[in-house]
Amino acid sequence: MDPDFLSYLIDRYGPALTLYARQWCNAADDVVQESFMKLVRQNPLPTQPIPWLYRVVRNASISQHRAEKRRQNHETKAAQRAGAWFLPADDPAGLDAVRATQSLGELPIEQREIIVAHLWGGLTFEQISDVVGGSAATVWRRYSAGLQQLRHILQVSQED
Incomplete structure (x- = not known):
């Protein structure tokens, strides 16, 4: 693989x-790095490396999430046997990046991953349909429904 092309893809x-x-796992940086390493090892290179990367990242993130969930279940059981060390403080903040992220997290994964891939990833609905499976029209409907639901969630949280 041409180093300049790899550098472009990474940047x-x-x-x-x-x-x-990050929609699925907390070790997102590691997952992405491993995905780029897999791309470099591909021979021949995928004809469409960007959707290929999204699929590899998606699959690895889901696997990582499962591992995190198993670890978390184990830690939760251990924590239940011990008392709390501290109590969380009240959060007086209104709408901020944390709330927006939480609101995005309230969406179904099918909508959330499409919104993130389209808005921040710059993927077309056709490319996203290759990543998640299904038609571009279905992807667009999920995207539209997700944005509408996100607006509703954010509006309700501001009224509270």
């Missing part, structure tokens, strides 16, 4: 892929 799509991976 252009690395942050968006990281955001995309």
